Amino acid sequence: MNKNKHLLLWSSLGALCLLVGAAVQENFLKEWRGIQASIQTDAGPADVRLRQIVAPKLGVTDRCVTCHVGMAPGEQEGSGHPLAAAHGPVGHDPAEFGCTVCHGGQGRATEKADAHGDVRFWPAPMIPTRYAYAGCGSCHTHIRVPGQSELERGRSLLERYDCLACHRVDGRGGTLRPGGVGGMEGPDLSQAGARGFDTRWHEKHLQFAGQPDKAGWQDAFTDIDTAERDSIEAFLTSRVGAPRLVDAKARFHSLGCRGCHKIGGIGGDDGPDLSRVGQRDPGQLDFTHVRGEHTLANWLSEHTRDPARVVSGSKMPKFGLSDDDVDLLTYYMLSLRRSDLPEAYWPKDRIQASRFGQREFSTDGATLFGTFCAACHGDAGQGRRFPGSPPMPAVGNADFLAAARDGFLESTIWLGRPGRRMPAFGEDAGGLRREEVQAIIAHLRREAGVKEPDRLHPLPRWASGDPDRGRSLYDRHCAGCHGARGEGTDAPALNHPLLQATASDDYFVETIRRGRRGTPMEGFGQPSTIHPVLALGDIESIVAYLRTWEKRQ
Amino acid sequence: MTPTTATPRSRLDPEPVARRDFLGIASLASFLAAMLFAGLGVLRLPKAAVLASPAKKFSVALPDSLAAGEAFVPPGRSVAVFRDQEGVYAVSLICTHLGCIVKPGQSGFECPCHGSQFAADGSVLRGPAPKALPWLAVSVRGGECVVDESAIIPAGTKVSG
Amino acid sequence: MSTTAPENSPLRRFLHNLLQSPWHVRDAALRSGLPTTDRTRSNFVFGNVFLHLHSVRTHRWSLRWSTTWGLGLAATAAFLIALVSGVLLMFYYKPYPEAAYDSIKDIHFVVPTGRFIRNIHRWSANVMVVAVLLHMARAFYTAAYRKPREFNWLIGMGLLVVTLGLSFTGYLLPWDQLAYWAITIGANIAQSPREVTDAVGITETFDPGGLQRELLLGSDIVGEEALIRFYVLHVMLLPLALVSLLAVHFWRIRKDGGMTRPSDADQRLAPKADVYPVFTEAPQKTYQLAAIVKGASPAVGRGPENTVPSMPHLFYAELGVLMLTVLVCLALSMISDAPLKELANPSVPENPAKAPWYFLGLQELVAYSAFMGGVGIPMIVVIGLGLIPFLDREEAETGAWFGGPGGLRLVARSAVFGLASVLGIEAFAIRFGWLREWFPEIPQLVITAVNPGTLLAAIYAAYSLWIVRRYGSARAGALALFTCFLCGFVVLTVIGTHFRGPNWTFYWSPADWPRH
Numbered sequence A: 001m002n003k004n005k006h007l008l009l010w011s012s013l014g015a016l017c018l019l020v021g022a023a024v025q026e027n028f029l030k031e032w033r034g035i036q037a038s039i040q041t042d043a044g045p046a047d048v049r050l051r052q053i054v055a056p057k058l059g060v061t062d063r064c065v066t067c068h069v070g071m072a073p074g075e076q077e078g079s080g081h082p083l084a085a086a087h088g089p090v091g092h093d094p095a096e097f098g099c100t101v102c103h104g105g106q107g108r109a110t111e112k113a114d115a116h117g118d119v120r121f122w123p124a125p126m127i128p129t130r131y132a133y134a135g136c137g138s139c140h141t142h143i144r145v146p147g148q149s150e151l152e153r154g155r156s157l158l159e160r161y162d163c164l165a166c167h168r169v170d171g172r173g174g175t176l177r178p179g180g181v182g183g184m185e186g187p188d189l190s191q192a193g194a195r196g197f198d199t200r201w202h203e204k205h206l207q208f209a210g211q212p213d214k215a216g217w218q219d220a221f222t223d224i225d226t227a228e229r230d231s232i233e234a235f236l237t238s239r240v241g242a243p244r245l246v247d248a249k250a251r252f253h254s255l256g257c258r259g260c261h262k263i264g265g266i267g268g269d270d271g272p273d274l275s276r277v278g279q280r281d282p283g284q285l286d287f288t289h290v291r292g293e294h295t296l297a298n299w300l301s302e303h304t305r306d307p308a309r310v311v312s313g314s315k316m317p318k319f320g321l322s323d324d325d326v327d328l329l330t331y332y333m334l335s336l337r338r339s340d341l342p343e344a345y346w347p348k349d350r351i352q353a354s355r356f357g358q359r360e361f362s363t364d365g366a367t368l369f370g371t372f373c374a375a376c377h378g379d380a381g382q383g384r385r386f387p388g389s390p391p392m393p394a395v396g397n398a399d400f401l402a403a404a405r406d407g408f409l410e411s412t413i414w415l416g417r418p419g420r421r422m423p424a425f426g427e428d429a430g431g432l433r434r435e436e437v438q439a440i441i442a443h444l445r446r447e448a449g450v451k452e453p454d455r456l457h458p459l460p461r462w463a464s465g466d467p468d469r470g471r472s473l474y475d476r477h478c479a480g481c482h483g484a485r486g487e488g489t490d491a492p493a494l495n496h497p498l499l500q501a502t503a504s505d506d507y508f509v510e511t512i513r514r515g516r517r518g519t520p521m522e523g524f525g526q527p528s529t530i531h532p533v534l535a536l537g538d539i540e541s542i543v544a545y546l547r548t549w550e551k552r553q
Numbered sequence B: 001m002t003p004t005t006a007t008p009r010s011r012l013d014p015e016p017v018a019r020r021d022f023l024g025i026a027s028l029a030s031f032l033a034a035m036l037f038a039g040l041g042v043l044r045l046p047k048a049a050v051l052a053s054p055a056k057k058f059s060v061a062l063p064d065s066l067a068a069g070e071a072f073v074p075p076g077r078s079v080a081v082f083r084d085q086e087g088v089y090a091v092s093l094i095c096t097h098l099g100c101i102v103k104p105g106q107s108g109f110e111c112p113c114h115g116s117q118f119a120a121d122g123s124v125l126r127g128p129a130p131k132a133l134p135w136l137a138v139s140v141r142g143g144e145c146v147v148d149e150s151a152i153i154p155a156g157t158k159v160s161g
Numbered sequence C: 001m002s003t004t005a006p007e008n009s010p011l012r013r014f015l016h017n018l019l020q021s022p023w024h025v026r027d028a029a030l031r032s033g034l035p036t037t038d039r040t041r042s043n044f045v046f047g048n049v050f051l052h053l054h055s056v057r058t059h060r061w062s063l064r065w066s067t068t069w070g071l072g073l074a075a076t077a078a079f080l081i082a083l084v085s086g087v088l089l090m091f092y093y094k095p096y097p098e099a100a101y102d103s104i105k106d107i108h109f110v111v112p113t114g115r116f117i118r119n120i121h122r123w124s125a126n127v128m129v130v131a132v133l134l135h136m137a138r139a140f141y142t143a144a145y146r147k148p149r150e151f152n153w154l155i156g157m158g159l160l161v162v163t164l165g166l167s168f169t170g171y172l173l174p175w176d177q178l179a180y181w182a183i184t185i186g187a188n189i190a191q192s193p194r195e196v197t198d199a200v201g202i203t204e205t206f207d208p209g210g211l212q213r214e215l216l217l218g219s220d221i222v223g224e225e226a227l228i229r230f231y232v233l234h235v236m237l238l239p240l241a242l243v244s245l246l247a248v249h250f251w252r253i254r255k256d257g258g259m260t261r262p263s264d265a266d267q268r269l270a271p272k273a274d275v276y277p278v279f280t281e282a283p284q285k286t287y288q289l290a291a292i293v294k295g296a297s298p299a300v301g302r303g304p305e306n307t308v309p310s311m312p313h314l315f316y317a318e319l320g321v322l323m324l325t326v327l328v329c330l331a332l333s334m335i336s337d338a339p340l341k342e343l344a345n346p347s348v349p350e351n352p353a354k355a356p357w358y359f360l361g362l363q364e365l366v367a368y369s370a371f372m373g374g375v376g377i378p379m380i381v382v383i384g385l386g387l388i389p390f391l392d393r394e395e396a397e398t399g400a401w402f403g404g405p406g407g408l409r410l411v412a413r414s415a416v417f418g419l420a421s422v423l424g425i426e427a428f429a430i431r432f433g434w435l436r437e438w439f440p441e442i443p444q445l446v447i448t449a450v451n452p453g454t455l456l457a458a459i460y461a462a463y464s465l466w467i468v469r470r471y472g473s474a475r476a477g478a479l480a481l482f483t484c485f486l487c488g489f490v491v492l493t494v495i496g497t498h499f500r501g502p503n504w505t506f507y508w509s510p511a512d513w514p515r516h
Helices: A002-027 A031-037 A112-116 A129-138 A148-160 A178-183 A201-210 A226-237 A243-252 A296-305 A323-334 A348-356 A365-372 A398-403 A406-415 A434-448 A467-477 A497-502 A505-514 A536-552 B022-044 C010-030 C038-047 C071-090 C097-109 C114-141 C150-172 C177-190 C193-200 C208-217 C224-255 C310-335 C357-366 C370-391 C407-432 C444-449 C452-471 C474-499
Strands: A053-055 A060-062 B057-060 B079-084 B087-092 B103-105 B108-110 B124-126 B135-141 B144-153 C057-059 C307-309
Touching (some): A002 C310, A129 A243, A129 A323, A148 A226, A148 A243, A243 A323, A365 A434, A398 A434, A398 A505, A406 A434, A406 A497, A467 A536, A497 A536, A505 A536, B079 B144, B087 B144, C038 C310, C057 C310, C071 C114, C071 C224, C071 C310, C097 C114, C097 C224, C114 C150, C114 C310, C114 C357, C114 C474, C150 C177, C150 C357, C150 C370, C177 C208, C177 C224, C177 C357, C177 C370, C193 C208, C193 C370, C193 C444, C307 C310, C357 C370, C357 C474, C370 C444, C370 C452, C370 C474, C407 C452, C407 C474, C452 C474
Antiparallel strands (some): B057 B144, B079 B087, B087 B135, B103 B108, B135 B144, C057 C307
16 A cells, blocks of 8 residues: 555655745745845935836836836835836826836736737737827827928928027937036926916017126017017927927827828828827737738837738828938827726826817818828819829819819818718718818918819809710810729729719819820810810710719619 | 324325325425425526616717728727718627627637637628627717617617718 | 642632643633644544545545545646635725726736736646646546435536636736627627527527626626626625535535545555554444434445545655645746736727637637527536436546546547547638538528537537447546547637637737737
């Protein structure tokens, strides 16, 4: 019966060994124990214990500070380990807000790979450090930015008036009198947008400049005109402590991305909604055709660079964006991570946007055009052509604007072209308001220098002609691009019911007569090498033929 | 119950039981009845009288760009809403086999769990699913469609609007 | 140690008693003194509420490793380990959807030894299932289910079902994707009788499937109601059921005459010097319950020769198996962490969504017919297993491994047949598909009736009947059927575990799975 005694002896010894091993692992070999043991503070060696930040309302239990000891609440900066460093100065105290709210990652974890979230089965890894401010987007969903050009203008004015001689902005400038000697150095303006600034700054500066005892001021500060002051103020308002995020957002809103992608209910619906694209789980993404690391940031930038390579069959064109564009777009998309936080935590601009309908983007025509139209119609409305898709009309074309009345343009933007790629931007569909649509139209007219055309004819439908003759003319001259049935193979679709319903005969006649210079559409009213000049009667016949499609819809 | 016979009884003999022990029978029967009734009552408890499930009816606005035959899945719902020339209709995305969420694809639906495939109208093409994906009642109110996940309607019923 | 109390002074008497009280407490507990002799040891076993489930003396045959391989003990040991680790986990676990997931994360990351305890819990549950299945196979192959142990075999079937139920209910508790979708599938399997009632068209009036699912989930979705139900089942009802059944199981082992041993066991055991007879001969006539009740006990005709005192011989064996099980669980827990995937997401199914491995054989069958794979065939198997002792009333070679006509040869042949048929049917179904792929319009009832699962069951049944005829023995048929069933179970489980990938498609290896 000694067999059983041996069994008991060796099993028990084995179990004892394993338990001792587990105890050693538990009590001595944990990564964070090693880190904490090597940290020295002024008060002596740091306590070796688990540390955490708990904020129940934010749903935060963050143990990041178990390793990042210097950032733990009530802990002082120590030395002996890089992780002993304290958090940089920020508006939000980590002891109150925790870490993951801004940085992502797995707050409950206490081991590096798990905590940073670069493991399987954790959907929200940390935001890479170089895009760190994208985390602001969890709550600051509506950071207000001026248009890209406005932003650039403000920035360059600041340079031109040498404001950086006295003021510091985003870590630059303010070097003339280091240490503020002589009271010459002005305040740091990097967070002027968040903290607010004196609206009477210009008067005050002038006043100072007039005082005899401020010797240096007389040369340094001169009068600035109102337009330039507005630009400077717009720039300062956008200084909320996240300069690159603001740049990224402005860039995003200049490249027309929201023409196809909705964010917070505003935008076109030709592509996926991007409202929470920064929260996507990298574990659910297809990295088969993605070069580089398997992170959301890399996926987004590779996809932005060449959509169809990453997602086969993607309808999104390859825009040929620069590396800087791609980087900034990735930055902004990573910041689209609105979390469902209690309203008490909402920042002011978000409340203003949700309660009072304020826009997070500038609502001047240029910015609106850049935000919603530029991707397809070109940044100057010159139209664009992408492989595998009919060309996007040149809406900034002077001939077009000379043929189209504002009401037609407005309804086209409002209703879109269902079934084609032009989405509807009306308030119910795309979230744009009447005055914003009108601002876009005004912008187009201003840029092209073309006023709204007068009516040729008091009635919208007046063209009388022979549809049969129109048909033969159409087949000869138009069907090549517009398609045999006007379906718009390589040019706008002429049989589209909404076009038929909203376009007047004026528009058709004028367009055929004038053509659109700079596009393949030739004017049939002028002599040309490739086609005859058509008389008004012929043009009317073509229009009459176009109208036969309407009746059959 | 004194023994009436004179023969001595062995310790191993069974104790005589009166043929009509009414009191004993009645007490045991009542005990059983009470227990049975209590048991029934206990069994009644785990079957909830009202199911704590969220509302089955919801309204959804379809995007204008929705192409005919393209599925629109309202976030957080297991329903695909379609629109074509004949009208609007909704098909449940819960696999009739074992309740996984089927994926709407180019020409129908595909279940990730056991490989069932359904045609665009929900009928079973292959795999273990015992029946077609049910069509759900839709009504159009204003610009929105109201889908009722609890009302199953015959396949092919489309609501114009 | 206890000396006579001094009589002279009450105070000294008090002091003496006070000093002696530890020994008195010991004597009060042990009653018959320290278990140092066979007699006091026997008394110790007999007088202890826990130990007296053992008989006082144990036959040497029962202590041979090859008699039982300690599988029943290992299953019990695994249950005890799961019980202890489970109670520990309950200190931190919160049975509410998202809190549940967070609490598992806490157990994993910050609860002292939490990760280890959770691993132990998970591994002991797996070890328990394996041990229970092997224990059943052992009992079958040594014909230990025969009279008078038929009822204990039935209790064992109950224990198998409760064990699987414990594993299944425990699977939901982490509230991650793995859990959520496995339970969604499980709950819909409970609903699968609808496959038949729908086909017949009586679901409106008679819907056992819907009722089962509703009782299980307490709602029509897998939500917080389902979680609390599974929690109550997992930590209270099923453990209680298991402990009660286990008590009966042990009690019956003792009352049914201990371990089965072949009639020639005494001859086959080598004589042993230190074993001496306690009685001069075997009792020819013993009565149950001190002769108040009539009827012979199983001890009649079985002599005490070749028995040894349970204490310490049996207890060494029991403790040995317990510690071996502990060792295995600890080692596995150190090697591999219990899985925890993303938080449950009701709108994105896991792909593939797999149940615990021991259900994957059924899931493989479920992939043809939910009702047959999930309800029909398991019921047939359980009923079939339960019927075995009542169909096989033979007596020859009870207690011998693979005893019965044909013996090991028959088992081997049946294994070959069982493997060949299950592999053949699976290969065919994987290669060519099943009925619906050829006839999309086929009525569901036909598929429910004719699918790889039912076909396999029919083939196994027919084969066993043929064996019964051929050997003229129910035991031979049982050997064939059980072996076939075991082979089918193993093969289907392996296919379901290893060879099935996204969309339940066949893959030679998980490495071939498409990455999303």
